[in-house]
Amino acid sequence: MAELEESPASAPARPMSGSRLRVATLPLVARIPPRVRSRLAVGLLALAALLFPLLHANDADIDSAANALAFAALALGLNIVVGFAGLLDLGYAAFFAIGAYAYGAAASFQLQPEWSSFWEPFHWLDLVARLPGPAGGDVVHFQVSFWLMLPISAALAALFGVLFGAPTLRLKGDYLAIVTLGFGEIVPIVARNMPAVTNGAMGLNGVAAPQLFGYSFGISATPYYYVGVGLVALLIVTSLRLKESRIGRAWMAIREDEIAAAAMGVNRVRYKLLAFAIGAAFAGATGTFYVAKLQTATPEMFMFPVSVMVLVMIVFGGIGSVWGVVVGALLLQMLQSWFLEDLSQWLHGLGRLIDVAWLRHVELASSIELIFGVILVVMMLYRRQGLIPATRPMPALSLDQQAAQIQRGGFATLPVISPQPSPETGSLLAISGLTVSFGGLVALREVGLVVPRHGVVAVIGPNGSGKSTLFNAVTGLVTPDRGSVVMAGREIVGLPPHRVLECGIARTFQNLRLFPNLTVLENVMIGMHARLASGAAGALLRLPRTRREEEEARERALAILALFGNRLVPRAEHLASSLSYANRRRTEIARALASNPTLLLLDEPTAGMNPAETLELAEQIKSLNNSGLTIVLIEHKLDVVVSLADQVVVLDHGEKIAEGRPETVRNDEEVIRAYLGRSAAFA
Amino acid sequence: MTETGVLLQQVVNGLSLGAMYALLAIGFTLVYGILELINFAHFNVFMVASFIGMWALQLLGISGQSRVLTGLALAGSLGFAFVVTMAAAGVIGVVIERVSLRPLRGVGGTAGMITTIGVSYILFNVILLTVGAGSENYPNPLPVHRWQLGQVVVELKEVLIWAVSLILMAGLHIFVSRTRLGKAMRATAQDAEAARMMGVDVDRVVVTAFFLGSALAGAAALIFGLYYNYTSFIIGYTAGLRALTAAVLGGIGSIPGAMVGGLLIGLIETLGGQLIAVRWTDVIIFSILVLVLVFVPAGLFGRAAPTKS
Numbered sequence: 001m002a003e004l005e006e007s008p009a010s011a012p013a014r015p016m017s018g019s020r021l022r023v024a025t026l027p028l029v030a031r032i033p034p035r036v037r038s039r040l041a042v043g044l045l046a047l048a049a050l051l052f053p054l055l056h057a058n059d060a061d062i063d064s065a066a067n068a069l070a071f072a073a074l075a076l077g078l079n080i081v082v083g084f085a086g087l088l089d090l091g092y093a094a095f096f097a098i099g100a101y102a103y104g105a106a107a108s109f110q111l112q113p114e115w116s117s118f119w120e121p122f123h124w125l126d127l128v129a130r131l132p133g134p135a136g137g138d139v140v141h142f143q144v145s146f147w148l149m150l151p152i153s154a155a156l157a158a159l160f161g162v163l164f165g166a167p168t169l170r171l172k173g174d175y176l177a178i179v180t181l182g183f184g185e186i187v188p189i190v191a192r193n194m195p196a197v198t199n200g201a202m203g204l205n206g207v208a209a210p211q212l213f214g215y216s217f218g219i220s221a222t223p224y225y226y227v228g229v230g231l232v233a234l235l236i237v238t239s240l241r242l243k244e245s246r247i248g249r250a251w252m253a254i255r256e257d258e259i260a261a262a263a264m265g266v267n268r269v270r271y272k273l274l275a276f277a278i279g280a281a282f283a284g285a286t287g288t289f290y291v292a293k294l295q296t297a298t299p300e301m302f303m304f305p306v307s308v309m310v311l312v313m314i315v316f317g318g319i320g321s322v323w324g325v326v327v328g329a330l331l332l333q334m335l336q337s338w339f340l341e342d343l344s345q346w347l348h349g350l351g352r353l354i355d356v357a358w359l360r361h362v363e364l365a366s367s368i369e370l371i372f373g374v375i376l377v378v379m380m381l382y383r384r385q386g387l388i389p390a391t392r393p394m395p396a397l398s399l400d401q402q403a404a405q406i407q408r409g410g411f412a413t414l415p416v417i418s419p420q421p422s423p424e425t426g427s428l429l430a431i432s433g434l435t436v437s438f439g440g441l442v443a444l445r446e447v448g449l450v451v452p453r454h455g456v457v458a459v460i461g462p463n464g465s466g467k468s469t470l471f472n473a474v475t476g477l478v479t480p481d482r483g484s485v486v487m488a489g490r491e492i493v494g495l496p497p498h499r500v501l502e503c504g505i506a507r508t509f510q511n512l513r514l515f516p517n518l519t520v521l522e523n524v525m526i527g528m529h530a531r532l533a534s535g536a537a538g539a540l541l542r543l544p545r546t547r548r549e550e551e552e553a554r555e556r557a558l559a560i561l562a563l564f565g566n567r568l569v570p571r572a573e574h575l576a577s578s579l580s581y582a583n584r585r586r587t588e589i590a591r592a593l594a595s596n597p598t599l600l601l602l603d604e605p606t607a608g609m610n611p612a613e614t615l616e617l618a619e620q621i622k623s624l625n626n627s628g629l630t631i632v633l634i635e636h637k638l639d640v641v642v643s644l645a646d647q648v649v650v651l652d653h654g655e656k657i658a659e660g661r662p663e664t665v666r667n668d669e670e671v672i673r674a675y676l677g678r679s680a681a682f683a
Numbered sequence: 684m685t686e687t688g689v690l691l692q693q694v695v696n697g698l699s700l701g702a703m704y705a706l707l708a709i710g711f712t713l714v715y716g717i718l719e720l721i722n723f724a725h726f727n728v729f730m731v732a733s734f735i736g737m738w739a740l741q742l743l744g745i746s747g748q749s750r751v752l753t754g755l756a757l758a759g760s761l762g763f764a765f766v767v768t769m770a771a772a773g774v775i776g777v778v779i780e781r782v783s784l785r786p787l788r789g790v791g792g793t794a795g796m797i798t799t800i801g802v803s804y805i806l807f808n809v810i811l812l813t814v815g816a817g818s819e820n821y822p823n824p825l826p827v828h829r830w831q832l833g834q835v836v837v838e839l840k841e842v843l844i845w846a847v848s849l850i851l852m853a854g855l856h857i858f859v860s861r862t863r864l865g866k867a868m869r870a871t872a873q874d875a876e877a878a879r880m881m882g883v884d885v886d887r888v889v890v891t892a893f894f895l896g897s898a899l900a901g902a903a904a905l906i907f908g909l910y911y912n913y914t915s916f917i918i919g920y921t922a923g924l925r926a927l928t929a930a931v932l933g934g935i936g937s938i939p940g941a942m943v944g945g946l947l948i949g950l951i952e953t954l955g956g957q958l959i960a961v962r963w964t965d966v967i968i969f970s971i972l973v974l975v976l977v978f979v980p981a982g983l984f985g986r987a988a989p990t991k992s
Binding site: 082086088090167168171173174175177178179181182183185186189190192193255304308311315366367369370372373374375376377380381384 | 719720721783786787790792793794796797798800801802803804805806807808809811812920924927928931962963965966969970972973976977980
């Protein structure tokens with residue numbers, strides 16, 4: 001966030017003497033701007049990767065490196081599913097298997113159907129060859145090019161990802177883990193039990209090596225190494241671009257809080273499927289690469305331990321961190337193929353020296369799985385963010401930045417909200433006969449409510465009276481038993497939450513549902529999800545349109561944060577979990593405003609705020625209303641209600657017991673009884 | 684043997700396997716009911732316990748199937764083996780909870796499950812690296828008695844399996860429904876926060892769940908050894924996955940569900956193997972797992988749908 005650091009809001013805060021001291025003492029590297037520094041690092045890394053086989057011409061080591069690259073590619077794919085979208089997939093190797101067998105079947109002597117004219121066009125395209133068969137007649141020999149099979153395998157695996165994912169993605173995370181474990185078991189068993197296609201447990205033989213410009217890769221490791229480098233580079237770029245896009249934000253929103261993500265306009269099923277499909281596609285392409293390199297494939301190569309190994313790699317490197325998982329995969333592969341071997345040799349030497357029998361024979365390589373188990377447990381207990389965390393810690397704010405000024409008189413500038421003030425009058429939201437029950441408990445009974453356009457309606461009532469359930473029913477988080485909710489002339493009962501948001505209804509939550517491990521800015525940008533249009537292609541290719549949209553979204557998000565003076569702006573790059581309670585409430589309101597709503601549902605917006613902050617926020621809500629937003633708020637502080645609301649609705653035990661102007665309702669006997677008890681009403 | 688005879692015989696076999704899966708499934712269900720955590724370490728607690736049972740029997744001088752005991756000697760040695768195995772397995776479960784899971788209490792997401800996978804791997808490899816990859820001949824002092832009942836043959840070891848399973852499940856039922864700690868367990872399973880506020884020591888409940896679940900896995904492990912006459916470092920994975928399927932089928936979190944689910948999986952395994960083919964048994968069982976989760980995620984006896992977040 002270079003732009004932000006130079007913005008006037010945060011610049012004067014930097015303690016001058018401290019920074020001067022730092023510049024003088026730190027080495028030259030620190031003086032290079034961070035962006036240039038990271039580009040330099042990536043450039044050097046790429047150069048090292050390209051030069052490795054030239055500098056270290058040991059075929060066995062290059063071969064190990066190529067294998068390590070295949071696992072880095074798998075780790076990148078699993079990272080999309082587990083790290084970005086937060087879906088624990090324990091059967092990831094199944095997609096690896098699908099990609100491997102796809103190429104295995106399309107480029108080996110395993111399948112040899114009889115020749116018929118059907119195959120002519122494929123022959124003409126050079127996808128198959130006509131060979132004399134053992135039984136006299138000619139047979140078909142599949143010889144599809146490796147380069148063609150890479151995208152085909154990716155697409156095939158993605159298709160299976162969608163097939164496996166579609167019925168299971170509405171399940172809770174841990175159930176999804178079991179289902180994926182089940183699929184992960186089924187695929188290799190099917191492979192073993194279908195020898196016609198896979199040659200069963202014996203494994204495919206004679207898978208063709210890739211060819212480039214007529215030159216076959218054969219068994220030399222170097223060309224595979226370069227294909228691996230290219231594959232990993234491609235997947236790194238894909239991961240980074242997706243992560244920084246609208247899609248990546250939607251995934252991380254689902255990971256952090258599925259309900260809040262849906263309420264902010266994210267179509268959960270669609271984005272989970274997308275994560276599954278893209279993760280599977282990575283594995284499919286990698287499977288083709290791996291089987292082309294080994295020129296064989298057996299079911300054992302794709303069993304549960306492989307899925308766990310890839311999981312260990314991403315846990316070790318840093319769940320959700322693109323560079324982290326690559327480093328994790330490479331380090332663990334190096335550990336396995338070089339370091340443990342060397343250490344064993346060294347121990348054997350030591351054993352001979354001091355004459356200890358078991359030291360002479362110890363084989364550390366066989367304890368790799370034990371090491372994996374220890375890594376999983378130790379990382380989870382002591383360093384859940386992994387070696388290279390996905391989020392960097394932000395420096396603490398200066399005193400200047402922390403000292404917030406109370407702003408009076410509502411928001412000074414509201415052009416960023418632009419709620420299209422509509423000339424129409426009448427009702428914006430009309431609720432009638434709304435009944436919600438949970439088992440035997442009726443949370444709402446036949447509640448009706450009309451919210452006039454540009455009005456402010458307050459919903460009050462004792463705890464447990466059904467206020468939040470009313471919001472949940474309107475926003476699609478709970479399905480009412482009966483009743484209708486009409487928003488701007490359109491029935492919205494039965495719509496999923498993300499569609500409700502698209503109708504112009506945004507909400508905040510009483511118990512705060514921010515995305516805790518995302519920055520304040522990202523939280524607000526997720527609020528814009530439904531108003532942005534970029535898809536995967538735009539994000540991957542960084543189309544000008546997408547870049548413009550992202551830039552505008554970021555600027556608008558910052559402008560919305562700026563509504564709250566210097567309370568949120570200096571913290572824009574901080575994690576939402578680091579915010580104070582009041583600032584979390586403000587961030588939730590900012591996130592809701594980012595969706596450009598016409599109707600704002602605020603669930604106890606001033607809860608936990610002190611009187612000065614409450615007054616400040618009440619005036620800000622008033623100015624939102626003045627700029628054209630229609631507001632429904634749940635509130636316990638009656639002075640806030642009286643100062644804001646045109647109309648008050650009182651709920652008690654799920655029923656509407658009173659409705660009217662704030663001052664009338666305030667004196668209503670039944671309301672007093674509901675709040676204060678019977679004796680108070682008759683005192 | 685006639686075809687119905689074969690099928691009936693497979694039903695008898697299935698009931699024996701099913702009793703073992705049921706005992707193992709209860710461990711998944713107890714922990715899930717309280718922590719909403721799928722405890723993958725349970726797989727290999729079972730495996731380690733089968734070795735403990737083997738060593739306990741060997742300690743009594745029993746090795747292989749050559750030394751047959753009867754009467755009090757038989758009852759005493761088996762009783763000793765069951766008590767030692769169950770206690771040791773229970774302690775392993777408690778240690779796992781205390782060391783690797785309690786620090787993660789309150790950390791949401793996938794951290795707990797990933798940790799149990801790690802623990803499972805550690806147990807698996809500790810046995811693999813110390814005992815070795817071969818399969819061990821299991822000591823079994825049971826005399827071979829067979830009874831011909833109509834078309835089926837029932838063996839003494841099967842009767843023993845049924846009896847032990849019934850006693851343990853009845854004991855668990857009484858514990859959960861009658862004792863104070865059992866009541867605390869049920870309360871915590873319904874709402875941990877409310878139970879804590881009402882003075883329930885939730886940590887103690889969690890430890891109890893791990894102890895009981897692992898102890899039952901210990902009983903299942905000894906049963907496995909006595910039934911198949913072998914054990915090996917790999918037995919945890921297959922048996923564990925089947926028991927997990929049983930717990931899901933019965934409705935994870937429900938103790939009666941785990942019992943019924945276990946029996947059903949045992950029957951599906953033997954009858955499916957008979958009617959279709961043994962090599963497809965795993966595919967059938969995992970397909971059931973997937974289908975149940977997709978279409979009836981609450982299982983046969985589950986109270987709440989697991990779609991909530």
